[in-house]
Amino acid sequence: MVPLFGLIIALYAWPVINILWLGVSDPELGIQNYKLLFTKSSLVKILWTTIRVCLITTLCSVVIGYLIAYTMVHLVGRERNWMLTLVLISFWVSVLVRAFSWLTLLGRNGLVNAALVGSGLAEEPISMIRNEFGVLIGMVHYMVPYAVLPLLANMQGIDHRVMDASRSLGAGPLLTFVRIYLPLTKPGVIAASLLVFIISLGFYVTPALLGGGRVLMVAEYVSVQILITVQWGVAAMLATLLLSGVLALLYIMSRFMNIGEVFGARA
Amino acid sequence: MQDKMFYKDLAFTGAKDFKSGKLGRREFLYLCALAGVASSSVIAGDAEAAANEIVLWNWGGDAVKCHTSAFGAAFTKESGLPVKYDTSGPLQGKIKEMVNSGNVTADVADADAFDAISLGKSGHLEKIDYSVVDKKKVLEGFAWDYGVSIIFYGYAFMYDTKKFKGNPPSTWADFFNTKKYSGKRSLYKWANGSLEGALMADGVSKDKVYPMDLDRAINKIKSIKSDTIFWGSGSEAQQMIVNGEVSMGMVWLNRAKAVEADTNGRYRLNMNEAIAMPGAYLVPKGNPAGRANVMKFIASCQVAERQIEILRCHGMTPSNPEAFGMIPDDLKRFAVTSKENLSRVLLNDPIWWAENGGNAVNSFLEAIG
DSSP, rough: OOOHHHHHIIIIHHHHHHHHHHHHSSSSSSSSHHHHHHHOOHHHHHHHHHHHHHHHHHHHHHHHHHHHHHHHHHHHHHHHHHHHHHHHHHHSHHHHHHHHHHHHHTTSHHHHHHHHHHTTSSSSOOOOOSSHHHHHHHHHHHHHHHHHHHHHHHHHOOOTTTHHHHTTTTTOOHHHHIIIIIHHHHHHHHHHHHHHHHHHHHHOOOHHHTTTTTOOOOHHHHHHHHSSSSSSSHHHHHHHHHHHHHHHHHHHHHHHHHHHHHOOOOO | HHHHHHHHHHHHHHHHHHTTTSSHHHHHHHHHHHTTTTTHHHHHHHHHHTTTTTEEEOTTTTHHHHHIIIIIHHHHHHOOOEEEEEEEEEEEHHHHEEEEOOOOOSSSSEHHHHHHHHHHHOOEEEOOTTSOOGGGSSOTTTTEEEESSSEEEEEEEEEEEETTTSSSOSSHHHHTTTTOSSSEEETTTTTHHHHHHHHHHTOOOOOOOSSSOOHHHHHHHTGGGGGGGEESSSSHHHHHHHHOOOEEEEEEEEEEEEHHHHTSSSSEEEEEEEEEEEEEEEEETTTTTTHHHHHHHHHHHOOOHHHHHHHHOOOEOOOOOOTTOOOOOHHHOOOTHHHHHTTTTEEHHHHHHHHHHHHHHHHHHHHHH
16 A cells, blocks of 8 residues: 555656646746736636636536436446447547548538528528637537436435325426426536536647637646647646645535545445 | 666667777677676677667657658668668657756757757757767758757648638738638648737738737737637648638648648648748767767758658658759659749747747637637
């Protein structure tokens, strides 16, 4: 156990500490990189874009994921397996392949625009990619399975007799859903939201390809600072910020549920 | 596994010392023996090979095929040293990281001239030995202390000949004039070339572009921002045009021929006011093959015929003036240093970029984001 712990420290914690250190030591010792957050409005803009895109992605993914999970719980046997298979297939398809598929589908001369213009529904092609909308499509599509799985686990654990009891006491279907079912699925919704939000924060490929260069998120900015402009201190500062944000969210999450279970570990 | 890696590393370092005379043969072989019982011979072979081969760090894709046919094969024939490739792309941050880590695995990088200048200044590169490498075989002004231009690449725009049949655009001012020439535009995301184009469009004459007025350039970019999409890789730039997403699009010059072919000539390259970028061959400090070997390799890449081959195979333009007159007729239009183009392209100033590049890239990203 002890050597294993040492290995984790050496291979994981040490590099992370190095990053933290770089943020206050490059190009010189001090907090100048952190000061940039207050003096450079563009950095705040990039962070805000990242948070906005991630929040919208989270909202859409969880709503869609909720509908899918809800349908799956109420199906039986083969149909449910089919749905699960479809969710898992999209879960496993590479992020790059998906981005390129969207480019082909939604491009100016892509299938969707060709159909819209051809059928007369649109006069000229609609810009659906190479902008923030395109990034959102790509990200929501990627994140839906991540929302479905924790929600499904949560919904499967709900005792359906409770809903029957509600109905027998005179509540209609809508009231039963709002007053009984929704509160029971709250842990699932919170888990799914945090999971989707945290993973979205690190998105790089999808915004880079579908955003047409105009949707700059933190991950891509960090990579540019490391590889091209070689301002490692700024990159480390942003990485640290991202890391502490994620840790804070995980801490909040741990107050609501067993984190290990959400991420697939069994106690 | 960890141990094996460690000993392999030890043998590898030993091979370098052995090569430079700091380590005797017996000690070297002892080190190799340490490296493993069953696989010692294999690892010893590996480590010795590291000191007896040239690793060229390039950008992958066709580069491996073309660097072999133009440079690698001929050099191996002359020197007996094989040429191998690291295709991960020598971005400035990666070169710096490699040298800082002390585990230098590449001998020469096919990088940018501004990398050679800024990494040379920060002490990450070996000096070019101009008693071996020939300064006369480089366009004047493109041989620096820590890097030498072997090829030029560049940025130019292509336009839709069908859409602009009667009045084809020919300047950056046309490119930025979205009223007269309708449709979307595409530009390079990391500022290079895009800023120069913006300044020329704004009326700055070619010889006054450097030192660049960054604010002026950024403002010009902002004026067409809503009609412009930005690419980060050559294939993306090519796609944007081939898929008809733009009516005028910036490309890397070496892609232009392929785009014209892919669109059956519908999109055509405009070479007027193209921005010629000097590539630089540079040597990371402490390269495994040693300085003498790698200088011989760089010198061998200066041979005019070989540079013509890299143009034919990879679309990169020769930097050796001897080769300018040898450019085949069908490639003259795409080459920045051909007689018809040399006077109408803008030659990039790597010294400006070395000093201001980081700031320029960030300002650009912030403006388009």
